[in-house]
Amino acid sequence: MEKILITGGSGFIGSNLVKYIHKNKPDWHIFNLDALTYAGNPRNHQALENDSRYRFIHGDITDSALLKKIFTEHEFDGVFHLAAESHVDRSISGPEVFLTTNVMGTFKLLEAGLNHTRNHPGKAFKFVHVSTDEVYGSLGFDEPAFTEETAYDPSSPYSASKASSDHFAKAYHRTYGLPVVVTNCSNNYGPYQFPEKLIPLIILNILDGKALPVYGKGENVRDWLYVEDHCEALVRAFEKGNPGETYNIGGGEEKNNLQVVHALCDLVDQKTGRKKSSRELIRFVKDRPGHDIRYAINSDKTEKSIGFKARFSFEKALSKTIDWYLDNMDWTRSVQTGEYQQWIQKQYSS
Ligand code: NAD
Numbered sequence: 001m002e003k004i005l006i007t008g009g010s011g012f013i014g015s016n017l018v019k020y021i022h023k024n025k026p027d028w029h030i031f032n033l034d035a036l037t038y039a040g041n042p043r044n045h046q047a048l049e050n051d052s053r054y055r056f057i058h059g060d061i062t063d064s065a066l067l068k069k070i071f072t073e074h075e076f077d078g079v080f081h082l083a084a085e086s087h088v089d090r091s092i093s094g095p096e097v098f099l100t101t102n103v104m105g106t107f108k109l110l111e112a113g114l115n116h117t118r119n120h121p122g123k124a125f126k127f128v129h130v131s132t133d134e135v136y137g138s139l140g141f142d143e144p145a146f147t148e149e150t151a152y153d154p155s156s157p158y159s160a161s162k163a164s165s166d167h168f169a170k171a172y173h174r175t176y177g178l179p180v181v182v183t184n185c186s187n188n189y190g191p192y193q194f195p196e197k198l199i200p201l202i203i204l205n206i207l208d209g210k211a212l213p214v215y216g217k218g219e220n221v222r223d224w225l226y227v228e229d230h231c232e233a234l235v236r237a238f239e240k241g242n243p244g245e246t247y248n249i250g251g252g253e254e255k256n257n258l259q260v261v262h263a264l265c266d267l268v269d270q271k272t273g274r275k276k277s278s279r280e281l282i283r284f285v286k287d288r289p290g291h292d293i294r295y296a297i298n299s300d301k302t303e304k305s306i307g308f309k310a311r312f313s314f315e316k317a318l319s320k321t322i323d324w325y326l327d328n329m330d331w332t333r334s335v336q337t338g339e340y341q342q343w344i345q346k347q348y349s350s
């Protein structure tokens with residue numbers, strides 16, 4: 001049995017990764033360490049509650065004593081580090097927690113990993129640090145896509161905090177030899193995404209007949225990666241990635257925001273039999289400060305070295321994503337009303 005620590009396993013990507021590993025890696029035991037901030041939802045893993053290969057640990061990555069305890073108790077073979085504050089708009093209105101969690105939290109986790117390797121010399125161990133393409137900054141419309149060699153140039157407090165954590169992760173490899181692999185991926189979408197990010201926000205606003213806010217002129221471009229593809233890439237990075245290396249993970253699906261919102265309007269209308277076009281709900285609103293124009297990922301190295309290429313097309317996976325939200329309205333409503341947090345308090349307050 002491989003013992004794998006996933007941090008942030010109750011968030012969007014973490015929840016999908018827990019499920020992906022549980023399904024595809026029957027000899028891996030998953031430990032999910034999550035503080036259950038507003039973005040964490042333990043209901044995502046209700047089906048695994050009594051599963052012998054899954055264990056939830058309610059705790060904070062900035063808690064060194066807790067990290068020491070769980071590393072000593074479970075002797076992990078690897079870490080997938082996803083726990084973070086992840087929303088750019090929140091980082092603009094309240095940056096401090098981004099430093100605490102993304103920078104200090106990552107530092108504490110690297111320290112715990114390093115102590116663990118020192119206590120178990122010769123034991124196989126890998127630390128996958130999950131990061132974002134936003135660390136590379138903003139591309140012009142005609143510029144070539146980000147490669148692993150692109151210089152860091154973060155714009156938002158979120159991307160600055162992720163860039164800092166990437167530097168620490170790489171420094172722990174160079175200085176102390178900790179077997180760290182860094183992955184930088186593009187915008188994910190799929191089931192369990194908190195409805196503050198563009199795609200789930202627009203789906204739910206369409207269903208509720210609310211305005212669809214598009215920042216600026218809707219011309220900003222993102223490369224969209226279906227979360228299941230991302231999970232496959234992360235497992236490959238863990239199994240095949242070389243310590244000290246960075247791997248860019250993209251979906252190869254560049255779209256501007258207006259194209260995404262139009263596609264969502266048309267698909268939701270089609271699926272719900274709505275007669276009046278939801279495009280009428282689109283409202284162009286004040287732009288985000290420091291809004292990066294374009295992200296695009298060159299995944300050649302990742303494809304050649306760890307054999308990953310995204311399999312899901314944007315069209316198909318967007319349709320699957322909408323179906324998931326339509327089929328899981330109880331999840332969505334409990335998140336929208338905040339009821340999931342009451343459930344958390346009942347379960348975990350002592
Ligand atoms: P998310 O916000 O949905 O989930 C974050 C999870 O981390 C939540 O479960 C939350 O409770 C937990 N968490 C937050 N602070 C914590 C702390 N101090 N201790 C323990 N747990 C804590 O985020 P996501 O979208 O799933 O992103 C996961 C990772 O992937 C992040 O590191 C993010 O930077 C990176 N990433 C995300 C995207 C994307 O499109 N969503 C793209 C590139 C990279």
Ligand code: TYD
Nearest residue numbers: 088187196197198199213214215220222257
């Ligand atoms: P978001 O999902 O917040 O991801 P990120 O900022 O990390 O790329 O936003 C995706 C794009 O959509 C980004 O260019 C900002 C834009 N956007 C809107 O136009 N309206 C919205 O309400 C949101 C949340 C985002």
